[in-house]
Amino acid sequence: MVNFNKKSLFLLWIIMGSIAPNVVEAQGCSDAGFCTIPLRPPAASRNNIQTELSYLRGEENTDIGNFSLSYARQISKHLQWDHKITLTYITGIYGTVFHPGDYYTTLRLALKTHTGRAVHLLGGVKLPFNRSNLKINNVSLPMVYQTSLGTYDLIIGAAFPIGILDMNLATQIPVIQKNRNSFVKEQAPLPGDFPTTNLFYRKADILWRVGYPIKKNGAKWNFNPNLLAIYHLGNDSFENVYGKREKIGGSSGLTLNANLQIGYRINQQQSLLFSFATPLIVRDSRPDGLTRSFVGSIAYIFGW
């Protein structure tokens, strides 16, 4: 952590300035969770409950509200076990979908290097509550209307400091592909730039976050402006109307997001976390429905 000073505030102002006017549509996170799972413990308490409410602006004028509930328990001095479930509300031209998304369970190991710096390692899984084939009155819906990718994923990550910077590295690997989405563009009843995602098959992601934590000793507020890079390791694919698998060109590659996290400590037990993000660099094709032009969230954390 570094002290609050004019230089820090200037950097914060630059990042905020770059976020505000950016309305480019791009991939946000690989789903509601991968990017927001904290690689560090939320607090020093033995038990922590976190509720988070997010607003996301999706593609083709969809509005997305995401609610998540997390529980973290300190099992030992070095080990923490986290659980998280998501519930998503999506509204747009097709109508409204309100459905559970995914369940995450992760183990977090806290270590110290020989120089005394804290390193956190994380490993866990993501289990979907549905197969990404939610429909409205028998109409197959594009991926942006799905509350889960329908994949069983392995999540591995690490958080460690380098100088004044905070580094997060993680990967999300779909191990079991149970996506049974059945949206076919040619058969869609409504217009829209939604690609065919029938029996969608998704590749893995690598995440790299570089943060610049700003905190004054004893202060209630802290800031973490950061850059979040997500590299999609290959082209996704779908099954066309002839039953043949087709790769989606341009669906691999880099997405770069600017993110500002603001924490406020209410007291020893309670805190708030605000987060705002928008994309800076995008992939050519983003068929997974995770295109976001803006993400804003507020989380309440209670520890005991």
Add this chain to the structure above:
Amino acid sequence: MKVLLLICVLALTACTKESEELRMRVQQSIPVPATMSQVLNRGILYPTAGIQVTGVVRVVQLSSGKQLQIDSFSITPGPDLKVYLSQNALPGNHLNLGNLISNNGHQAYNIPANTNLSAYNYVLIHCQQFNHLFSYGKLQ
């Protein structure tokens, strides 16, 4: 137990609601089975194990193109039923015509204009989500 209870509560909260635009467009986009048409070939639908089905299928030529019609139809409900034209009695080399419109009654599916009909000898009703064939009928 608490986790199961939570999952049940979450499942109960799930809901969907169609937009007015979707409701109107779906009504307009469902093909109307034409009565005055030239029948190119026809068949009878048969069930697979554990499924009940009755119905006749026919491919007809309309002035606007070809259409697959299903008549006198009833089938055991399934979660993600699709209508395929297929080269075999199993899915694999097929043409997906879309979601099954209804589990019963007279219905029609437009066939894409460039389809080589002679390559497709079967009509399949297939649950795509669980990869389970519900019904097949040979076109003759």
